[in-house]
Amino acid sequence: MEIMRLGEPGQEIPVATQDGKYFDLRSITADIDGEFLGGGGIAKARAAIASGLPELVGAASLRVGAPVAKPGAVLCIGQNYAAHAAESGDAPPSVPILFFKHPNTLVGAFDHLVIPPGAEKVDWEVELAVVIGKRASYLASPEEALDYVAGYAVSNDVSERAYQVEHSGGQWSKGKCCATFNPLGPSLVPAEEVGDPQQLRLRSAVNGETRQDSTTADMIFSVAHIVWHLSQYLVLDPGDIINTGTPQGVALSGKFPYLREGDTMEISIEKLGRQEQKLVSHQR
DSSP states (O other): OEEEEESSTTOOEEEEEETTEEEEOTTTOSSSSHHHHHTTHHHHHHHHHHTTOOBOTTGGGSOBOOSSOSOSOEEEEESOBHHHHHHTTOOOOSSOEEEEEOGGGEEOTTSOEEEOTTOOOEEOOEEEEEEEOSOBOSOSOGGGGGGGEEEEEEEEOOEEHIIIIISSTTOSGGGTOSTTOEEBOSOBEEHHHHOOTTSOEEEEEETTEEEEEEEGGGBSSOHHHHHHHHHTTSOBOTTOEEEOOOOSOOGGGSSSOOOOTTOEEEEEETTTEEEEEEEEEOOO
16 A cells, blocks of 8 residues: 555645555545654555545546645755765765755655756755654664654655755755755655665666666665654654655766756656656746
């Protein structure tokens, strides 16, 4: 089973998919949000399907929205793959590097990616997104951290590198928070259906040409470590999203050109699906 939100922006319908069928979740929740996830929503969705939940007519023709609505926070871990740190010109970090994206950067997996006015260094970053399922605060150890994860999704942590580096004042978030800069999905895959999050292959391509091809086994800090570590400094709430870092192969390396209008990005992670965005210019 996977969880999706289908429909036009602001009108998405909560849906569970299983065996090629789309089941309408509106009888058990208004949306896929922190309240749903923190209230055992995934288990309720499974039970509802088993009890004969109706299918959503015409679901396959609907727009695919971000699978999580209105997260309280989008937390991001920087340089979490040693080779990516190296291509950025930095040594691997000794502790997780934290920065933030505005939650309103989230868009659907196949929505257009809007280039900000005057931007010239727009970059792609395939990342494993972790979606929190219950409140986590001062966890005792990484060993218990995965119990707080509802599921996983494909995330594209799009960046404008000039904003990130040259305009930053020492922080990265200016280069991360432009509108549409976090395509998420297509679905939220429950943690128990994914298994070990450190055994997933990640890929990205631009205009059909491979850019990134790696595995979450190469993370410096595992998902469990990240969730535990963050809980020592902030409270993670249901519905919060953690982008866990990107592997080598981004434009910042100097090996590839930055994105331009008309380019197409394809991002995928094993077991979690694929997404695709076309680059368009901002229209005032």
